[in-house]
Amino acid sequence: xxxxxxxxxxxxxxxxxxxxxxxxxxxxxxxxxxxxxxxxxxxxxxxxxxxxxxxxxxxxxxxxxxxxxxxxxxxxxxxxxxxxxxxxxxxxxxxxxxxxxxxxxxxxxxxxxxxxxxxxxxxxxxxxxxxxxxxxxxxxxxxxxxxxxxxxxxxxxxxxxxxxxxxxxxxxxxxxxxxxxxxxxxxxxxxxxxxxxxxxxxxxxxxxxxxxxxxxxxxxxxxxxxxxxxxxxxxxxxxxxxxxxxxxxxxxxxxxxxxxxxxxxxxxxxxxxxxxxxxxxxxxxxxxxxxxxxxxxxxxxxxxxxxxxxxxxxxxxxxxxxxxxxxxxxxxxxxxxxxxxxxxxxxxxxxx
Numbered sequence: 001x002x003x004x005x006x007x008x009x010x011x012x013x014x015x016x017x018x019x020x021x022x023x024x025x026x027x028x029x030x031x032x033x034x035x036x037x038x039x040x041x042x043x044x045x046x047x048x049x050x051x052x053x054x055x056x057x058x059x060x061x062x063x064x065x066x067x068x069x070x071x072x073x074x075x076x077x078x079x080x081x082x083x084x085x086x087x088x089x090x091x092x093x094x095x096x097x098x099x100x101x102x103x104x105x106x107x108x109x110x111x112x113x114x115x116x117x118x119x120x121x122x123x124x125x126x127x128x129x130x131x132x133x134x135x136x137x138x139x140x141x142x143x144x145x146x147x148x149x150x151x152x153x154x155x156x157x158x159x160x161x162x163x164x165x166x167x168x169x170x171x172x173x174x175x176x177x178x179x180x181x182x183x184x185x186x187x188x189x190x191x192x193x194x195x196x197x198x199x200x201x202x203x204x205x206x207x208x209x210x211x212x213x214x215x216x217x218x219x220x221x222x223x224x225x226x227x228x229x230x231x232x233x234x235x236x237x238x239x240x241x242x243x244x245x246x247x248x249x250x251x252x253x254x255x256x257x258x259x260x261x262x263x264x265x266x267x268x269x270x271x272x273x274x275x276x277x278x279x280x281x282x283x284x285x286x287x288x289x290x291x292x293x294x295x296x297x298x299x300x301x302x303x304x305x306x307x308x309x310x311x312x313x314x315x316x317x318x319x320x321x322x323x324x325x326x327x328x329x330x331x332x333x334x335x336x337x338x339x340x341x342x343x344x345x346x347x348x349x350x351x352x
Contacts, residue, residue: 005035005107006086006172010076011094012041015048017215018094022055022063030103036062038080043070073165074181074189081175087114090169097213105210106169116174118194118202120158121167121210122147129216130295134286134302135224136216141299143214150206158204161342163194167212174202182241187227188234192241195248225279228306232313247338250314251328253307257341261307268308270321275312279305 007025011018018039025037041048044067052065068079081089090106092098099105102121109119125140126132132140143164149156168190178196181189198204218224235250242248249255254262268274286301315324331337 003034003036003084003086004110005030005088005090005103005169006038006081006084007035007090007092007103008038008040008077008080008084009092009094010040010042010073010080011044011048012070012076013044013046013048014094015044015046015051018048019051019054021094021096021098022051022061024097025061027100028098028103029100030107032062034107035103036064036084036086038084039063039065040076040080041065041067042072042076043068071183072186074185075183077165078181078183081172081180084172087172088169089172089175091165091167092212093166093214095215096166097215099209099211102210102212105207109169109205109207109210110171112205113203115171116201116203117171118158118163118174118197118204119169119210120150120162120164120204120206121169121212122151122206122208123164123166124211124213126213126215132216133221134283134290134298135221135305136218137299138302138306139216139218140214147206151208155206158206160194160198160204161191162204162206163190163197165190166214167210169210170197170202174200185234185237187231188238192238195242221283225305225309228309229313229316232310232315233317234313235310236314236317246331246334246336249331249338250317251311251324251331252338253341254311255328255332256338258307261304264304265308265311269312269315269324275308278308 009021022037039052041052049067052063055061056063056065064083066083068076071079077091088107088110090103106119106121109117123143125144129140130137146162150158150162174197178193178200181193185192218227232250239245239248239250254265264278268278282301282305286298289298289301315321318324318327
């Protein structure tokens with residue numbers, strides 16, 4: 001029998017998180033005849049397989065799992081989605097704690113528009129998230145600001161940039177029709193999928209009832225910095241995939257965003273060796289500002305690091321600072337220049 005829902009997650013070397021999440025799913029209020037859990041163990045070398053076998057033996061949740069060589073989240077999630085025929089797919093990270101009515105809330109959204117609804121579930125940080133390392137706090141701060149805009153009295157309608165796969169759902173048929181996750185993207189794959197869902201007629205909605213707590217577990221600073229550098233390269237790759245669509249230009253934030261960040265990028269990136277010096281200086285400044293309880297300024301230091309690293313990733317793709325400036329200049333002179341940086345922009349109004 002085809003079930004209405006399948007909860008899909010990919011996991012890599014986070015057996016303790018997987019164990020906690022699968023145990024937590026027993027608290028869901030939705031009838032278990034209406035949902036399955038699909039777990040892809042994506043090349044893990046820890047005891048994730050033992051954890052999956054344990055929960056399979058317990059038979060407390062409708063669990064299906066498999067393991068494969070590591071392909072990244074895109075490939076792992078796509079394979080799991082192919083393993084189910086459920087009408088609607090929920091994708092979450094393996095470090096989430098779900099509301100008891102989480103599955104029920106997602107399913108209720110499809111009663112309104114079963115073929116086209118794309119549901120963005122609310123993400124709640126841990127109570128002490130401000131005390132986490134600043135690089136973690138930057139990510140949580142972004143999600144809080146984004147979701148605050150989506151639940152205002154006069155909310156900002158969700159767009160593709162709100163599709164962050166910590167907590168989203170979509171019709172399986174629509175997902176397959178647009179081609180699913182791009183397995184060539186190991187980062188920004190969620191936004192890119194959201195873009196195709198949006199352009200295929202998906203109707204994005206925000207659900208406060210389908211909330212989940214984010215127990216972030218990205219690792220250390222070096223892991224975060226490496227990811228931020230890689231993001232720039234993937235933004236460049238997505239731009240090329242969409243025939244250099246102006247709305248997806250990798251330097252859209254550089255040209256149309258914060259003048260302060262633009263000045264910082266202009267100061268740091270052209271000078272060999274300046275990146276590491278600036279990165280370390282900003283980290284020290286952030287720690288000092290936090291010590292004096294200047295929280296917003298402390299966060300700003302790591303937002304600046306994020307901006308520098310992502311633009312360094314784009315610079316690596318372009319090859320030289322002169323090419324970087326030429327690319328920015330070409331974008332700035334476009335007759336159909338987008339309105340505002342990526343964060344404020346709807347990416348659906350230009351055909352792919």
